[in-house]
Amino acid sequence: xxxxxxxxxxxxxxxxxxxxxxxxxxxxxxxxxxxxxxxxxxxxxxxxxxxxxxxxxxxxxxxxxxxxxxxxxxxxxxxxxxxxxxxxxxxxxxxxxxxxxxxxxxxxxxxxxxxxxxxxxxxxxxxxxxxxxxxxxxxxxxxxxxxxxxxxxxxxxxxxxxxxxxxxxxxxxxxxxxxxxxxxxxxxxxxxxxxxxxxxxxxxxxxxxxxxxxxxxxxxxxxxxxxxxxxxxxxxxxxxxxxxxxxx
Amino acid sequence: xxxxxxxxxxxxxxxxxxxxxxxxxxxxxxxxxxxxxxxxxxxxxxxxxxxxxxxxxxxxxxxxxxxxxxxxxxxxxxxxxxxxxxxxxxxxxxxxxxxxxxxxxxxxxxxxxxxxxxxxxxxxxxxxxxxxxxxxxxxxxxxxxxxxxxxxxxxxxxxxxxxxxxxxxxxxxxxxxxxxxxxxxxxxxxxxxxxxxxxxxxxxxxxxxxxxxxxxxxxxxxxxxxxxxxxxxxxxxxxxxxxxx
Numbered sequence: 001x002x003x004x005x006x007x008x009x010x011x012x013x014x015x016x017x018x019x020x021x022x023x024x025x026x027x028x029x030x031x032x033x034x035x036x037x038x039x040x041x042x043x044x045x046x047x048x049x050x051x052x053x054x055x056x057x058x059x060x061x062x063x064x065x066x067x068x069x070x071x072x073x074x075x076x077x078x079x080x081x082x083x084x085x086x087x088x089x090x091x092x093x094x095x096x097x098x099x100x101x102x103x104x105x106x107x108x109x110x111x112x113x114x115x116x117x118x119x120x121x122x123x124x125x126x127x128x129x130x131x132x133x134x135x136x137x138x139x140x141x142x143x144x145x146x147x148x149x150x151x152x153x154x155x156x157x158x159x160x161x162x163x164x165x166x167x168x169x170x171x172x173x174x175x176x177x178x179x180x181x182x183x184x185x186x187x188x189x190x191x192x193x194x195x196x197x198x199x200x201x202x203x204x205x206x207x208x209x210x211x212x213x214x215x216x217x218x219x220x221x222x223x224x225x226x227x228x229x230x231x232x233x234x235x236x237x238x239x240x241x242x243x244x245x246x247x248x
Numbered sequence: 249x250x251x252x253x254x255x256x257x258x259x260x261x262x263x264x265x266x267x268x269x270x271x272x273x274x275x276x277x278x279x280x281x282x283x284x285x286x287x288x289x290x291x292x293x294x295x296x297x298x299x300x301x302x303x304x305x306x307x308x309x310x311x312x313x314x315x316x317x318x319x320x321x322x323x324x325x326x327x328x329x330x331x332x333x334x335x336x337x338x339x340x341x342x343x344x345x346x347x348x349x350x351x352x353x354x355x356x357x358x359x360x361x362x363x364x365x366x367x368x369x370x371x372x373x374x375x376x377x378x379x380x381x382x383x384x385x386x387x388x389x390x391x392x393x394x395x396x397x398x399x400x401x402x403x404x405x406x407x408x409x410x411x412x413x414x415x416x417x418x419x420x421x422x423x424x425x426x427x428x429x430x431x432x433x434x435x436x437x438x439x440x441x442x443x444x445x446x447x448x449x450x451x452x453x454x455x456x457x458x459x460x461x462x463x464x465x466x467x468x469x470x471x472x473x474x475x476x477x478x479x480x481x482x483x484x485x486x487x488x489x490x491x492x493x
Contacts, residue, residue, distance in 0.1 A: 169491045173456020178491075185480075209419035214480050221477030230472065233465035235457055236491040240484045244419050247412040247483040 001029030002228040007080040009033040009072070011063050011120060012090030014041035016189035017139065020216030021087055024224050026054030030085065033076050035061040037090070055080075063090045063116030064108070073123040082131065085227045086124045088117045088138040091157075095195045098152045106153050113157035117164055125172065134177040135227045138165050140238055142185045142246045158183075162238045169236030178235035180226050185242025187214040209244030250276040250300060252325045253474070254318075256308050256366055257335030259286025261435030262385070264293075265463035266332050269471045271299030275330065278321050280306045282335065308335045308362030309354075318369035330474050331370045332383045333363045337437065338400035352399045359403035360410065367414055367425075374423045381474045382418075384411045386429040386485060388493045404429075408485050415483030424482040426473050431489020433461040456491030 008025040012018040014036035022034045026049040034049070034056060036042040042058030049056035059075050062068040076083055091113045094105045117138050128134025143151060144158035162181050169179040185208070186192050192201045205213045212218075219241055225231055226239075240246060253270040257263035259281030267277045271294045279294070279301055281287035287303035294301035302324065306317040321328060336359040340351055363384050374380025389397055390404030408427050415425040432438075432451050442450075451460050469488050472478055487493060 170456045173491045174458055176457070178457070209416050210422070210424070210480065210482055211420065212480055218480035221475075221479075222472075222481070225472045225477060230468035233457065233461050233490050234469065234488050236493075237487050239481075239486060241480050243480050244415055244482040247415070 001027075002224065002230070003085070004029035006030045006084040006227070007033070007076065007082050008085035008087065008227065009035055009076055009083055009120075009124065010087045010089060011035045011061060011116065013087070014038055014045050014058070016191060017184070017187060017216045017219050018087075018089040019045050020220040021089060021223055022056075023048065023052070024217070024220040025085070025227070026052050026056060028224055028228075029054075031055040031080050033072070033080070034058045035072050035090075037062055061090070063088075063120060064111035066119055069116075069119040069123050076124075077127065083124050083127050084133065085135045085137070086120060087223060087227075088120055088136070088161075090116050091139060093151070093154055093191050093194060095150050097150050101153060109153040110157050110160075113154070114160040114164065117161055121168060125177070128172075128177050129175045132176045134172075134175075136165075136168065136172075136177065136179040137223050137226050138179075138181045140165075140181040140183045142183050142240065142242050144183060144238075145246055145248045165238065166236045173235055178226075178231065180235060181238040182219060182223060182226075183238050183240045183242070183246075184219045185214050185245045187216060187219060189216060208242070212243050214241070214243055250274055251329035252276050252278065252321070252327055253330035253332065254278045254280060254321055254328050254370065255332045255334060256280045256306065256362065257333075259283050259290050261437060262430060262433060262463045262466045263332070263334035264290050265467035266334060266470045267294060267301065268297070268299075269464075269467035270330065270332075270474070271297065271301060273471060276300040276302070276325065278325075279303045280317055280335075282307050308333075308366055309357035311365055314362075314365040314369050318366075318373070322373060327377055328370050328373050328380065329377075330381050330383070331366060331374075332385075332470055333366050334385050335362055336385060336403075338397050341396040343396065344398050347399065355399035356403050359400065360406045363407055363410060371414075371418060371423070374418070375421045378422050380418075380423040382414070382423065382425040383470050383473055384425070384427045386427045388429060388431045388487065388489050390429060392493060411485070412483045419482055424473075424478070426481060426483065427485045428466065428469055428473070429485055429487045429489070430466050431455070431461055431487070431492045433463060433466060435463060451492075454492055455489070459490060461488065461490060
C-alpha cells in the first residue's frame with residue numbers, strides 16, 4: 001500500500017470521480033476525509049471505506065464558503081491530527097450561453113471550482129508547511145484547453161485552476177509540497193448526463209482514439225500515483241487523462 | 249511469461265534506472281545501448297538483484313542496427329510489451345553558426361530518428377499483440393528551447409509531436425504512446441561536466457523543489473505509464489522537473 005497512514009482530504013469526495021478517488025485512497029492505506037456538499041452521501045462513502053478497512057469520516061463542506069472550509073480543516077485535524085494529501089475535486093457544471101448566463105451562475109462556478117481551490121489550499125497549507133511535506137492535486141479538465149460551447153464559466157474556472165496550481169507549486173516547492181492538476185476528458189459519471197441523453201453520452205464517451213470509455217477509476221489511478229512517494233519530483237504539472245482526445 | 253521491456257539507452261543514467269524499475273516490477277528487461285560494456289554491466293546488476301535481463305548493442309540512429317536488434321529481441325522473447333526510447337543526448341553546447349551539418353545530423357538522428365526507427369520496428373510486434381506501451385523521451389528544452397542547444401531542442405520538440413501522431417495511429421490497436429520530459433537530472437554524463445556545487449548554483453533557485461532530479465525520480469514515471477493505472481493516457485507529455493517548467 002502506497003499511502004499507509006497518510007491523511008487525505010477529498011472535496012467533492014462523495015460522488016463520481018471524487019468517490020473513486022476516496023475509495024482508491026482508502027485501498028492504498030490512507031485515512032480519508034470524504035468532504036462533500038451532500039453530507040449524507042459523504043457519510044455513505046465513509047461507511048464504504050470503513051467496510052474496506054480504512055479509517056474515514058464523512059464531512060459536510062461548501063468549498064466556496066470560508067467558514068465551512070475552515071470547519072472542514074478543524075474536523076480533519078481534530079480527528080486525524082494532520083493532513084498529507086488534499087484533492088480538490090468539488091465542482092459545478094452549469095450550462096448556458098455566455099449572452100444569457102446569469103451573474104449568479106458565473107459566480108457559483110468560479111467561486112466553487114476556482115475559489116474552492118484557494119480556500120482549501122489556504123486552510124490546509126500551514127499544516128503541510130510545518131511537516132515540510134504534502135500533496136495537493138486539483139481537478140482541472142480537458143475543457144481548460146479546448147473550451148466548450150455554453151460552458152465558458154466552467155472552462156475559465158478550470159483553466160484558472162491550472163494557473164493557480166502552477167503558481168502554488170512555485171510557492172510551496174521550497175517546503176517540499178507538490179501541487180499538480182489533472183485534466184480529465186469527459187468521463188462516465190453523472191456530469192455529462194446533466195445535459196445529454198444516455199445514448200448521446202455513451203456514443204461520445206466511446207468516440208476516443210483509444211476507444212476506451214473513461215471511467216472514474218482511470219482518473220483515480222493517476223491521482224494515487226501523484227499522491228504517492230513515487231511522484232516526489234513532479235510539481236506544477238497539468239497531466240491529461242483523456243484516451244487521446246486532446247494532446248497539449 | 250514475464251512482460252518484456254526493451255530499453256534503448258539502458259546502460260546509463262535514466263535508462264539504467266528505468267531498467268532497474270521495470271525489472272523490480274517483474275518485467276524481463278532488454279538493455280540496449282551503444283555502449284555494450286555499460287549494457288552488460290546493467291544486465292549484471294539487474295540479475296544480481298534477482299531480475300531477468302539481457303544486454304544488446306545498438307546505435308539507434310542506424311536503421312539496419314535497429315532492425316537487427318528488434319529481430320533479435322523478437323527471436324529471443326517473441327514479444328515486446330514496453331518500449332522505452334531513452335537513448336539520446338545533446339552532445340554539444342555551442343552557437344548555431346558553429347554547428348557543422350554532421351553535428352546537426354548526429355543530434356537529430358540519435359534523438360529523433362532513433363525514436364522513429366525503434367518505433368517503426370517494434371510497433372508491428374505490438375500491433376500483432378494488440379497491446380503495448382511506448383515511452384519516448386523529450387526534455388524541458390523541447391518546450392522552452394535552449395541557447396546553445398538548438399538541434400537538441402528541435403529534436404526533443406519533434407519527439408513530442410511524433411509521439412502524438414503515433415499515439416493516434418496506434419490507439420485502435422490498444423497501444424499507448426506517451427512522452428516523458430525530464431528536467432535537469434543527475435546522470436553520470438551530466439555530472440562529468442559539472443561539479444555538484446556548480447550544479448546547485450545553476451539550478452536550485454530555478455527549481456521550486458530545490459534540487460535537480462535523480463534518475464530514480466524519472467524511472468517511477470516511466471513505470472507508472474506502463475501500468476493499468478495509466479490505461480486512459482495516450483499522446484501526452486509528462487514533465488518531471490521539480491517545477492522548473
